[in-house]
Amino acid sequence: MPDRPATDLLNIEDQLTAEELQVRDKVADFVDRRVRPNIAKWYEDAVLPTELLPEMAELGLFGMHLQGYGCAGRSATEYGLAMQEMEAGDSGLRTVISVQGSLAMSAIYKNGSEEQKQKWLPKMAAGEVIGCFGLTEPTAGSDPSSMTTTARREGDEWVLNGQKRWIGLAAIADIAIIWAKAPTEDKDGNTTEKVRGFIVPTDTPGFKATVIDAKLSMRASQQCDIDMEEVRLPADAILPENPGLRGPFSCLSEARYGIAWGAMGAARDSIETILEYSAERLQFGKPLAGYQLTQKKLADMALELNKGQLLALHLGRLKDAGELEPHMISVGKLNNCRTAIEICREARAVLGGNGITGDYSPLRHANNLESVRTYEGTDEVHTLILGNKLTGIPAFR
The missing domain is CATH 2.40.110.10 (Butyryl-CoA Dehydrogenase, subunit A, domain 2)
Incomplete structure (x- = not known):
């Protein structure tokens, strides 16, 4: 049997192609090498590590789901998996890719002239223009x-x-x-x-x-x-x-789709952190992981993570098939952000006082997700989008 992440209770990896796993693993390696060793300091100092931008471009992450114009032309599912791995590192760094590719580049790709596309998109894909x-x-x-x-x-x-x-x-x-x-x-x-x-x-x-x-x-x-x-x-x-608003809204849909994946990266990283911590942390003579309350928390978190990952994967398959509708993206963005922030908060609690330090990721993820939950449509906006879909009655005003 292949090695799978401990959090993959449903063998979700078996649903991924070799190409998808290759993209995922390439981004995960980048995060392991370049992000994890430094992110606590960058976060504490409020520093955007601009030195990573050329490396992101070299990995093909800028506009990676766009076709032509120097873009990688990867599938929606591959893009989603990449965003999950980037946000496992940090939401802010995943946002860099989202702003560059899903928003700025998509705006030109979807709404620009051919001349504008030829002028700007290759340079943006290469990271020469931000x-x-x-x-x-x-x-x-x-x-x-x-x-x-x-x-x-x-x-x-x-x-x-x-x-x-x-x-x-x-x-x-x-x-x-x-x-x-x-x-x-x-x-x-x-x-x-x-x-x-x-x-x-x-x-x-x-x-x-x-x-x-x-x-x-x-x-x-x-x-x-x-x-x-x-x-x-x-x-x-x-x-x-x-x-009209169709122009920017089509770009927001791209960003929201990526968030549905990315939030699960933050959630997964938080669970993995406390799995390792609770196995080593001794309380009353045995590992914290050996207590029923801890195992209940881990099981509950892993269940929600797996459901969120399956939702994101389903959205990816629909998008690749050209069948993804705007309200479906709202399902993913609303559910997975809400789920992820609760997982990260609960993971912080398992860490006890150690969880408020930069040595551990869950509180940083939870703090970041306060922003992710708000931008590209608040919980309230996505709730009303779904309410409108269910009832046929717009209730935004």
């Missing part, structure tokens, strides 16, 4: 339709004004995909205001990104405020396809 995705605003989080960022047309230029908040990688990005309300002409020649995407080089005058400090979560990553004042862009900076 991107960010500016949708959320200080007063427009779960309701992006209320954004106040605007783009007006002046001759051969677009002029952007507004603010964005919680924008990953913005302070190190070379380009920003900025979503703004802009006048848009329909096929009948009528002009209405719609949300449009723009490719904004971050060295454009009037564009400023400021790192958000004093975070209690996602400390080994970077989130920023963006201020734009009379940012002037050429006419061809606009993403021509899919005007």
